[in-house]
Amino acid sequence: MVDFKQADQYVNDNLDASLDELAALCAVPSVAAQGMGIDEAVDVVQAMLAKRGFTTEVMQTGGAPVVYAERKGRNTAKTLLFYNHYDVQPAEPLELWDSPPFEATRRDGKMYARGVSDDKGHFASRLFALDSLLAQDPELPCNIKFVVEGEEEIGSLHMPAFVEKHAAKLAADACIWEFGYVDANDKPIQYMGMRGLCYVEFTVDLLKTDVHSGLGGSIFPNAAWRLVWALNSLKGPDGRIRIPGHYDKVVPPTELDRQLATALPYEGDDYKQRYGVKEFLRGTQGNPNLALQEFLEPTMTICGLTAGYQGPGAKTVLPAKASAKVDFRLVPNQTPEDVMKGLRAFLDAEGFSDVEVKELGSEPPGRTDPNDPFLNMVVETAAEVYGAPMTRVPMSGGSGPNHAFLHYLKLPVVTAGLGYPGGLVHAPNENIREDLYVKATQHIARVVTKFAEA
Amino acid sequence: MVDFKQADQYVNDNLDASLDELAALCAVPSVAAQGMGIDEAVDVVQAMLAKRGFTTEVMQTGGAPVVYAERKGRNTAKTLLFYNHYDVQPAEPLELWDSPPFEATRRDGKMYARGVSDDKGHFASRLFALDSLLAQDPELPCNIKFVVEGEEEIGSLHMPAFVEKHAAKLAADACIWEFGYVDANDKPIQYMGMRGLCYVEFTVDLLKTDVHSGLGGSIFPNAAWRLVWALNSLKGPDGRIRIPGHYDKVVPPTELDRQLATALPYEGDDYKQRYGVKEFLRGTQGNPNLALQEFLEPTMTICGLTAGYQGPGAKTVLPAKASAKVDFRLVPNQTPEDVMKGLRAFLDAEGFSDVEVKELGSEPPGRTDPNDPFLNMVVETAAEVYGAPMTRVPMSGGSGPNHAFLHYLKLPVVTAGLGYPGGLVHAPNENIREDLYVKATQHIARVVTKFAEA
Numbered sequence: 020m021v022d023f024k025q026a027d028q029y030v031n032d033n034l035d036a037s038l039d040e041l042a043a044l045c046a047v048p049s050v051a052a053q054g055m056g057i058d059e060a061v062d063v064v065q066a067m068l069a070k071r072g073f074t075t076e077v078m079q080t081g082g083a084p085v086v087y088a089e090r091k092g093r094n095t096a097k098t099l100l101f102y103n104h105y106d107v108q109p110a111e112p113l114e115l116w117d118s119p120p121f122e123a124t125r126r127d128g129k130m131y132a133r134g135v136s137d138d139k140g141h142f143a144s145r146l147f148a149l150d151s152l153l154a155q156d157p158e159l160p161c162n163i164k165f166v167v168e169g170e171e172e173i174g175s176l177h178m179p180a181f182v183e184k185h186a187a188k189l190a191a192d193a194c195i196w197e198f199g200y201v202d203a204n205d206k207p208i209q210y211m212g213m214r215g216l217c218y219v220e221f222t223v224d225l226l227k228t229d230v231h232s233g234l235g236g237s238i239f240p241n242a243a244w245r246l247v248w249a250l251n252s253l254k255g256p257d258g259r260i261r262i263p264g265h266y267d268k269v270v271p272p273t274e275l276d277r278q279l280a281t282a283l284p285y286e287g288d289d290y291k292q293r294y295g296v297k298e299f300l301r302g303t304q305g306n307p308n309l310a311l312q313e314f315l316e317p318t319m320t321i322c323g324l325t326a327g328y329q330g331p332g333a334k335t336v337l338p339a340k341a342s343a344k345v346d347f348r349l350v351p352n353q354t355p356e357d358v359m360k361g362l363r364a365f366l367d368a369e370g371f372s373d374v375e376v377k378e379l380g381s382e383p384p385g386r387t388d389p390n391d392p393f394l395n396m397v398v399e400t401a402a403e404v405y406g407a408p409m410t411r412v413p414m415s416g417g418s419g420p421n422h423a424f425l426h427y428l429k430l431p432v433v434t435a436g437l438g439y440p441g442g443l444v445h446a447p448n449e450n451i452r453e454d455l456y457v458k459a460t461q462h463i464a465r466v467v468t469k470f471a472e473a
Numbered sequence: 474m475v476d477f478k479q480a481d482q483y484v485n486d487n488l489d490a491s492l493d494e495l496a497a498l499c500a501v502p503s504v505a506a507q508g509m510g511i512d513e514a515v516d517v518v519q520a521m522l523a524k525r526g527f528t529t530e531v532m533q534t535g536g537a538p539v540v541y542a543e544r545k546g547r548n549t550a551k552t553l554l555f556y557n558h559y560d561v562q563p564a565e566p567l568e569l570w571d572s573p574p575f576e577a578t579r580r581d582g583k584m585y586a587r588g589v590s591d592d593k594g595h596f597a598s599r600l601f602a603l604d605s606l607l608a609q610d611p612e613l614p615c616n617i618k619f620v621v622e623g624e625e626e627i628g629s630l631h632m633p634a635f636v637e638k639h640a641a642k643l644a645a646d647a648c649i650w651e652f653g654y655v656d657a658n659d660k661p662i663q664y665m666g667m668r669g670l671c672y673v674e675f676t677v678d679l680l681k682t683d684v685h686s687g688l689g690g691s692i693f694p695n696a697a698w699r700l701v702w703a704l705n706s707l708k709g710p711d712g713r714i715r716i717p718g719h720y721d722k723v724v725p726p727t728e729l730d731r732q733l734a735t736a737l738p739y740e741g742d743d744y745k746q747r748y749g750v751k752e753f754l755r756g757t758q759g760n761p762n763l764a765l766q767e768f769l770e771p772t773m774t775i776c777g778l779t780a781g782y783q784g785p786g787a788k789t790v791l792p793a794k795a796s797a798k799v800d801f802r803l804v805p806n807q808t809p810e811d812v813m814k815g816l817r818a819f820l821d822a823e824g825f826s827d828v829e830v831k832e833l834g835s836e837p838p839g840r841t842d843p844n845d846p847f848l849n850m851v852v853e854t855a856a857e858v859y860g861a862p863m864t865r866v867p868m869s870g871g872s873g874p875n876h877a878f879l880h881y882l883k884l885p886v887v888t889a890g891l892g893y894p895g896g897l898v899h900a901p902n903e904n905i906r907e908d909l910y911v912k913a914t915q916h917i918a919r920v921v922t923k924f925a926e927a
Contacts, residue, residue, distance in 0.1 A: 052785055052786030052788060053784060054785075054786075108788055108790075111782065115682075172787070172789075218787045225750075225751075226748045227748055228748060228749075228901070229900045230899075231871065231899040232772075232802070232899075233869065233871030233872060234767075235748070235774075236773075236774040236800065236870070237754065237767055237772045238744075238754050238757065239753070240752070240754060241774060241775060243775035243778050246778070247775065247778075250698075251701055255702065294680045294693065295682075296694065298694070299692045299693070300692050300694060303692065312691050312692055313691055316691040318686075318690035320690040320791055321695060321697035321698055321701065321781070322697075322787075322788055322790050323781035323783045323788070323792065324697050324779060326775065327778065328565065328777040329777045329798075333627045333628060333674075333833040334563055334777070334899070335562075335670070335776060335800050336562075336776050336899050338776065338777065344781070344787065346686045348691070380787050415687065416685075416691075417687030417688070418789075444685050445686075446790070
């Protein structure tokens, strides 16, 4: 029998060492979008796993490789799979960071770095949890497998095919997903699914060169204007995506979704305070409405706009080229294929055949059965650490390749981890709270143990 | 009597020395928009004028200073004023330059540098023309004054007040403007006026920080979307500017304008070939229609768009902030004041009070009387150098503070210079043709001489 008091103490006593290990991983600028630091991150991740007695393997995917690892445990009949990723979002805009993004910095009970939460902190915390068990028993409670990929932040391009191809090797009984969060009241959250994603780049390229705006303004086509008009045609101020059929396959919220959304703590006031939001879209207030809108609605988000002169002051230029990065979030049962097809047809029909559309990354949506026993165990076990069981949320607002694990491995995918609403994930000053790092580690130690016993 | 054959020979013989002097001026990165290199450029310009026996003075404007210079001539009853500027456009995007923008490079009969045409080349050429006369006669033919300003590329913010304040000091009988061009057939052009300008920056700033697009996409306002919708509300794909009253004061083309536009050589094919334009806006073809559209229509040009992530690949972020730089060109009798007032009222009325508008630079439009004798002399004298008199163009597509000189100094403002359609002014690889540098210099030498004699 595992002594959780002793395991918890181990986590408290060895926090500095674990955060040092995390800091070393964060020092690798493994930005998938910029193709940086991949090989180095693979080496560091592999070494971290090998240090815990895992057999590791660098597996090719067609893109950034997966670090795969496995170690047998006492109960050889039960296998738990951890999915994590070693790649991170770009650190830009660099000038908004209070400390260098790739030098993890501890201050005021937090640690700051790009990837310190998403997802290097989660990976390090999983290993720390295993350390706390191995300190009592040289064997792990059950078989453990790790899939640590390097393209999550650019849409896990190769993960579905990878999981399908290696389904036998990856076979497991349950999967702990890459992340987990607490809400604004530090209550842990169980996300029972993830929205899909279709991330595209629009490019308009009309002239050989930028032109003096005094020459071309009234007679030359302007790429920036074409882009603005094309975007506006796709979604107007009412927020409705105008691609024909875009909402046709959307499964409306179920009665359970409404119950869960009603039971959710209201994050609206926290969002307003934290992000400076004055009013939510459509003026929505309170749950279940805000939660249903946040988690179960398709979105079309402009993530970036680029055209012409962007420096200080005035430059009288007519830009040859303009581009936009746009993120569509999908809910069951939308598919990225439908979006891409509908997008091209719509733009052509609206007279925007000069707007090129490139798919940069896609994922279908995916959900785990809300009644799954493993999911329920993870939810209930949280109470021992956080003082309350996890709150069940119908879907995560984010996306990931969970659908591939659900579909090809036929296992429940659940979330648990150290994230919190102030973590500034994907933004400058990404950070973790050290107290939540400890709690997430202690929770995972219990999950592994109870899963092995079940 | 000036021997023009001898003066022309002087120009041919001393070309390298003049281009070296121009290169030294181009080496100063005097980018007004970025506040760089101003003091250094003032020193170099002042030294260039002092070298020709001018009394120089650095005059404060409230912004970048004006280098003022004057020198008496044989005919003390006649004064010619040159207006030039020592500031240049930003060199970005740097990666598109074939040689460093601030290292003037000669190749294939051209010289490349930021500002080599606009406007340092014109300034150097004016001085070179005086050199060719001073080589024959230690006195200049008439009084010459120079106003060399440092904020032309950011809208000559302080020039109108400067000219008004110093009208007595600047008093002259005629003004040679900063630029001049030949057309695609190397025939020189006389621009009889300049469009006005109202350059604004739109900024939308809605959140304290960028947010993960998986979190905020369906509930948070998106600055980039707000910007797109605001811009689209101002001008749709039909190209019509929707600010109420924007066209009310526009003077329709006169019969003379139509005649001049009809007589203009058709630049359309050259534009298509040079800039890769497939079709002109509204499908316009041929003159007078294309010329009238180019020179006498108000425009609203997006010069730049900025929001969120603009690097390679995908970043799933909802941007806190978005901005656009927009250039309105004005024709007689529009005013920048009307544009700014109308813009704010329109945005508020359309529900875009969250879009901030900042005026970065403005100039009213201005035209010289097409029957002015000085203008006619400059037009006819060109024939001695170019083999044909200048073609009269109703207006320049560009803008400048000519209105202040017209209004406060009550003198004709005419154009003459070395520009050509391939000069890539305001764009990467800005350049001059050395043969046109020679011709423009020889033309100016004749203009100064004949003006003094008249």
